[in-house]
Amino acid sequence: MSTISMPKPDxxxxxxxxxxxxxxxxxxxxxxxxxxxxxxxxxxxxxLTAYRCPxxxxxxxxxxxxxxxxxxxxxxxxxxxxxxxAGTSLAGGSLPTADSVILGTARLKDVVEVDYDNRFxxxxxxxxxxxxxxxxxxxxxxxxxxPSSQLACAIAGNxxxxxxxxxxxxxxxxxxxxxxxxxxxxxxxxxxxGGVAMDAPGLDLLGLICGSxxxxxxxxxxxxxxxxxxxxxxxxxxxxxxxxVAGECVGNIIRSGVLPVAIEYMDRPCIRVVENFAKAGYPxxxxxxxVEVEGSEAEIEDQLDRIVKIAxxxxxxxxxxxxxxxxxxxxxxxxxxxxxxxxxxxxxMCLDGTVPISALPFTLKRIGELSQEHGLxxxxxxxxxxxxxxxLILFDANRPGDxxxxxxxxxxxxRLCVEVGGxxxxxxxxxxxxxxxxxxxxxADDLECQMQVKDVFDPDxxxxxxxxxxxxxxxxxxQRVN
Amino acid sequence: MTAFATPTTxxxxxxxxxxxxxxxxxxxxxxxxxxxxxxxxxxxxxxLDVSGNAGIELYEPGSLTMVARAGTSMTEITSALDAxxxxxxxxxxxxxxxxxxxxxPTLGGVVACNISGPRRFLSGACRDHLLGVRxxxxxxxxxxxxxxxMKNVTGLDLTKLMCxxxxxxxxxxxxxxxxxxxxxCSASLQIEGVDEEQAVLLFCKALxxxxxxxxAAYQNGVAGLRIEGLETQVTYRIARxxxxxxxxxxxxxxxxxxxxxxxxxRDLHLFSGTIETVWRMSVKxxxxxxxxxxxxxxxxxxxxxxxxxxxxxxxxxxxxxxxxASIRSVINTxxxxxxxxxxxxxxxxxxxxxxxxxxxxxxxxxxxRQQFDPSGILNPGLMAA
Ligand SMILES: Cc1cc2nc3c(=O)[nH]c(=O)nc-3n(C[C@H](O)[C@H](O)[C@H](O)COP(=O)(O)OP(=O)(O)OC[C@H]3O[C@@H](n4cnc5c(N)ncnc54)[C@H](O)[C@@H]3O)c2cc1C
Numbered sequence: 001m002s003t004i005s006m007p008k009p010d011x012x013x014x015x016x017x018x019x020x021x022x023x024x025x026x027x028x029x030x031x032x033x034x035x036x037x038x039x040x041x042x043x044x045x046x047x048l049t050a051y052r053c054p055x056x057x058x059x060x061x062x063x064x065x066x067x068x069x070x071x072x073x074x075x076x077x078x079x080x081x082x083x084x085x086a087g088t089s090l091a092g093g094s095l096p097t098a099d100s101v102i103l104g105t106a107r108l109k110d111v112v113e114v115d116y117d118n119r120f121x122x123x124x125x126x127x128x129x130x131x132x133x134x135x136x137x138x139x140x141x142x143x144x145x146x147p148s149s150q151l152a153c154a155i156a157g158n159x160x161x162x163x164x165x166x167x168x169x170x171x172x173x174x175x176x177x178x179x180x181x182x183x184x185x186x187x188x189x190x191x192x193x194g195g196v197a198m199d200a201p202g203l204d205l206l207g208l209i210c211g212s213x214x215x216x217x218x219x220x221x222x223x224x225x226x227x228x229x230x231x232x233x234x235x236x237x238x239x240x241x242x243x244x245v246a247g248e249c250v251g252n253i254i255r256s257g258v259l260p261v262a263i264e265y266m267d268r269p270c271i272r273v274v275e276n277f278a279k280a281g282y283p284x285x286x287x288x289x290x291v292e293v294e295g296s297e298a299e300i301e302d303q304l305d306r307i308v309k310i311a312x313x314x315x316x317x318x319x320x321x322x323x324x325x326x327x328x329x330x331x332x333x334x335x336x337x338x339x340x341x342x343x344x345x346x347x348x349m350c351l352d353g354t355v356p357i358s359a360l361p362f363t364l365k366r367i368g369e370l371s372q373e374h375g376l377x378x379x380x381x382x383x384x385x386x387x388x389x390x391x392l393i394l395f396d397a398n399r400p401g402d403x404x405x406x407x408x409x410x411x412x413x414x415r416l417c418v419e420v421g422g423x424x425x426x427x428x429x430x431x432x433x434x435x436x437x438x439x440x441x442x443x444a445d446d447l448e449c450q451m452q453v454k455d456v457f458d459p460d461x462x463x464x465x466x467x468x469x470x471x472x473x474x475x476x477x478x479q480r481v482n
Numbered sequence: 483m484t485a486f487a488t489p490t491t492x493x494x495x496x497x498x499x500x501x502x503x504x505x506x507x508x509x510x511x512x513x514x515x516x517x518x519x520x521x522x523x524x525x526x527x528x529x530l531d532v533s534g535n536a537g538i539e540l541y542e543p544g545s546l547t548m549v550a551r552a553g554t555s556m557t558e559i560t561s562a563l564d565a566x567x568x569x570x571x572x573x574x575x576x577x578x579x580x581x582x583x584x585x586x587p588t589l590g591g592v593v594a595c596n597i598s599g600p601r602r603f604l605s606g607a608c609r610d611h612l613l614g615v616r617x618x619x620x621x622x623x624x625x626x627x628x629x630x631x632m633k634n635v636t637g638l639d640l641t642k643l644m645c646x647x648x649x650x651x652x653x654x655x656x657x658x659x660x661x662x663x664x665x666x667c668s669a670s671l672q673i674e675g676v677d678e679e680q681a682v683l684l685f686c687k688a689l690x691x692x693x694x695x696x697x698a699a700y701q702n703g704v705a706g707l708r709i710e711g712l713e714t715q716v717t718y719r720i721a722r723x724x725x726x727x728x729x730x731x732x733x734x735x736x737x738x739x740x741x742x743x744x745x746x747x748r749d750l751h752l753f754s755g756t757i758e759t760v761w762r763m764s765v766k767x768x769x770x771x772x773x774x775x776x777x778x779x780x781x782x783x784x785x786x787x788x789x790x791x792x793x794x795x796x797x798x799x800x801x802x803x804x805x806x807a808s809i810r811s812v813i814n815t816x817x818x819x820x821x822x823x824x825x826x827x828x829x830x831x832x833x834x835x836x837x838x839x840x841x842x843x844x845x846x847x848x849x850x851r852q853q854f855d856p857s858g859i860l861n862p863g864l865m866a867a
Contacts, residue, residue: 116690118686118766118767118768119689140690141690161635162639173633175610175639175642176606185842191840191842196817196818197765197766197792197818198602198764198789198793199646199764200819201819201821201837201839202836202843202844202847203643203647203847203865204596204609204646204647205843205847207609207639208638208640211638212638212639229692230692231692252544254546254663255544255566255663257567257665259662296718299711301714302712302715354632355631356542356631357542357544357545357546357632358545383633386631388631388632421630421631424636425635426631426633426634427633427635428635429635430635430636430637434636438636438637441637442626442636443626446625446637447637448623449623449627450638453853454638456846468638
């Protein structure tokens with residue numbers, strides 16, 4: 001049915017299922033090892049639901065020591081391991097293979113330390129993104145990276161994918177807010193990287209771990225930077241009748257010296273669906289920008305004034321500055337429900353390429369043309385301030401051939417992103433989804449170099465193998481081990 | 483030091499590295515050489531001068547992006563940015579006053595050493611603004627990682643790995659950076675007559691407000707807070723901060739006095755022209771007073787604090803032997819790390835310049851170096867492990 005293939009599972013592992021499960025059960029509490037097929041099905045996919053495969057078994061350790069014990073067993077017995085946070089990856093990052101043990105962080109839920117004077121929090125990585133902010137917000141703090149999936153996704157997955165969010169224009173993505181980690185190496189040794197003291201000596205292994213998609217080690221604990229909450233925030237909504245002009249507006253705002261926390265973009269197909277769903281009062285136009293600024297009331301006024309002037313010079317079809325908390329919430333409600341709204345009326349595939357801001361208008365135009373060529377509708381909603389696009393290709397999963405056509409269209413869009421100077425993925429990760437496109441962006445040497453880094457951390461290629469690197473490129477390494 | 487080669491293009495660098503591999507020559511990679519005193523001594527190497535591989539390749543102010551060859555001088559980078567009213571938000575230190583070096587700092591040097599200044603705790607380090615690199619590794623392979631866009635999670639992040647690797651994994655040939663608009667307005671609040679302990683208390687208080695303090699440094703009894711932004715923001719925030727500390731005497735600086743102050747703090751003028759040994763320590767800010775008190779009592783150190791107390795700069799009389807051991811012992815007790823930034827060649831041979839790493843981390847680093855530089859020709863020994 002679908003076009004992304006996975007390697008054949010290792011029969012010798014499948015044959016040893018009982019022994020492997022016994023060994024894991026001997027070092028973990030009874031209820032933390034799941035091997036019954038009815039239960040392992042719950043872990044058969046992540047948010048890239050077109051691809052499913054129940055794992056051999058699932059382990060849910062509650063401490064770093066238990067993770068280490070499980071890893072030692074898998075290492076000794078040569079069992080592949082797929083780390084899993086909350087399973088919201090859109091790239092198939094936590095998709096199991098039939099011969100793998102899923103190592104889930106669901107029970108790594110402790111907040112270990114909160115320190116406001118030094119502005120950090122230390123948590124086990126199974127906590128959700130939103131709960132980190134939840135833990136500190138009554139004291140006036142927040143954790144900045146805010147993926148739209150923040151209610152569900154775990155810090156573990158955020159670190160593995162180097163996730164971003166609507167506010168990363170100002171605050172950066174996960175890697176910029178991650179101070180340190182505790183992690184378990186494939187052989188079970190526990191190591192710590194970074195910490196509260198900035199810029200640890202030696203090679204920047206912390207920077208390497210962040211965004212490594214579960215390829216290098218199991219991250220069990222994280223030290224995160226927390227920030228004092230801004231005094232207030234307010235959005236302005238600006239509609240244009242052309243994508244070009246909206247793009248120009250984004251560039252002009254960014255150059256002006258005002259630094260908004262977010263600049264979000266929606267196109268007409270997206271506005272239509274969202275407006276039906278959320279009734280946010282969006283104007284029907286080609287391009288809608290939501291620009292948010294932060295600060296005290298007077299600071300907000302001043303920044304919004306400047307943005308309004310910039311926008312007005314470009315003759316917008318609609319310009320509405322939020323005048324109240326309710327209005328702000330409504331403006332954001334539309335944007336935040338975009339994915340959900342789209343999901344109610346259609347199956348969709350969410351892409352995630354990034355392009356230079358200057359190439360946004362051209363890219364949007366080309367995506368429109370490609371949409372005609374492939375005969376599939378596409379809606380665009382994305383972080384315009386940093387050029388991270390999320391084209392949503394609408395299709396019907398029940399119609400034979402639609403998924404394949406959608407994937408082909410998606411691949412064309414991602415190739416386009418690379419062509420105009422951008423990349424395949426801005427925040428969702430490569431996983432299996434973009435794995436086979438990697439040679440569009442990288443040379444064989446580029447990938448070889450990355451795989452050599454994996455060799456250092458995971459010489460047996462047991463961790464999340466068959467992801468990130470095209471299968472034929474990683475084959476020799478995966479074979480060597482088998 | 484003999485010059486091995488002075489390549490001016492990426493392909494010439496590649497050639498030079500390949501030559502060095504086949505001739506088994508160790509290379510000391512140099513840009514402008516203004517930071518050549520940082521690191522463990524590199525013995526028996528010949529100089530690979532890459533400062534000629536220069537020039538800005540692309541600068542799009544509206545995309546906040548600059549791509550430049552690694553040999554480009556910081557002067558050229560800064561003047562291009564100035565013309566568009568933009569800046570490198572990580573505010574790299576110019577090490578010349580501190581190290582007494584001459585020459586032109588290059589972009590590649592800034593990236594290779596991950597150099598950042600006072601704004602680091604708010605805006606991030608050099609590594610946080612680095613979008614991509616191209617480099618020639620020790621096998622002579624041209625490798626690229628990252629790119630020129632602001633958000634990119636495609637593949638493993640070797641860009642971060644290269645930043646701060648001091649040229650031991652590869653010779654950086656091209657760099658893309660995120661740049662930012664300069665603040666429209668900027669001023670500082672000086673709080674006078676405080677000691678280090680009081681300064682750290684002040685900093686903790688100021689940095690837990692929403693006023694986005696972009697500099698928090700201390701020297702000679704004065705704690706300085708920097709506020710940047712639109713005029714409304716600066717006026718308002720300075721006033722709010724002032725109101726936080728009614729018990730202290732304060733003054734407000736702006737204009738040239740203000741910018742000179744932060745330039746002096748950034749470039750460590752406190753230690754320029756002196757003969758002290760200079761250490762940089764990264765610590766948990768609230769641990770700084772205890773460490774400072776040790777440094778003063780045991781090592782007669784002169785001290786400056788940056789990053790709200792998260793960074794301690796200490797000048798220790800050069801003739802105090804065992805200073806490395808003394809500093810490391812207090813750091814090991816409280817946590818953090820110490821780097822020898824200015825010291826005699828003798829000290830750079832006998833003492834650990836960088837904080838020694840845990841055994842497994844050192845082993846990982848060693849294995850990584852073997853992957854990138856199997857013949858061990860790139861700045862061998864500079865980072866120890
Ligand atoms: C509706 C929706 C909206 C989304 N919006 C955003 C968005 O705005 N921004 C954004 O960046 N992403 C977004 N995502 C994608 C996804 O939520 C993120 O990638 C998230 O960080 C995944 O976290 P998770 O805990 O669900 O990880 P999982 O899906 O469980 O795993 C993700 C990856 O992390 C690895 N991993 C998990 N745990 C560990 C560990 N302990 N150690 C090492 N590796 C580990 C896995 O192997 C896998 O490769 C969205 C997803 C959905 C469904």
